[in-house]
Amino acid sequence: MSIVSRLLNPSAEASESFEIVPMRRRHVKSILTIEERIHPKPWTAGVFNSEIDLARRGERHYVVGTLGSEVVAYGGLMFAVDEAHVTNIAVAPEVQRRGFARRMLLRLANVAVERGFTALTLEVRVSNTAAQAMYRQFGFAPAGIRQRYYENTEDALVMWVHDIDSPEYRARLNAIAEDDR
């Protein structure tokens, strides 16, 4: 069932729950239909496939969010020495504001903690206050600006959350999980 027909038939949507599963090459076509609508400079199939290959080697972790058989969201992490870097997170416009991005970020943050990383970082457009609000819920705080990072025009806000290996951060993630239940 497509997103459009699901929106026309809300009871069908209610019977399909949001699931988070590892990203595979077979998801890339669906991912691109979302990516190309929401990003001025979308990643290509080649970039996603290469990231999936790196995930197989343990250097990345990518997930997709599904409603029934349909991919409606995706996101991922790149692993550095001590920190994990959120590379991409997106939700199809039709199903935004339902907590799907928060649930994916929760999954990604838990993966980073389980793998023993001590910090999470990311870049976000200075104009993207919606995403920044979500990152703040996870404890991310602004740490600097990368000038003209996007399309050589818009600045990126660099955000970090440290001490993700602490009991306090574990409690924060548990509280987010409880709220979304």
Ligand SMILES: CC(C)(COP(=O)(O)OP(=O)(O)OC[C@H]1O[C@@H](n2cnc3c(N)ncnc32)[C@H](O)[C@@H]1OP(=O)(O)O)[C@@H](O)C(=O)NCCC(=O)NCCS
């Ligand atoms: C940012 C994005 C991933 C959020 O996805 P989503 O599933 O709609 O987000 P959620 O419903 O999980 O919301 C989580 C929090 O994000 C913030 N948020 C999300 N959308 C928002 C909006 N339109 N306005 C204000 N805050 C918003 C809120 O703090 C929200 O928490 P709340 O519901 O308790 O208020 C989505 O808007 C998107 O795909 N945008 C385009 C791609 C993008 O900007 N990605 C981030 C790149 S760094």
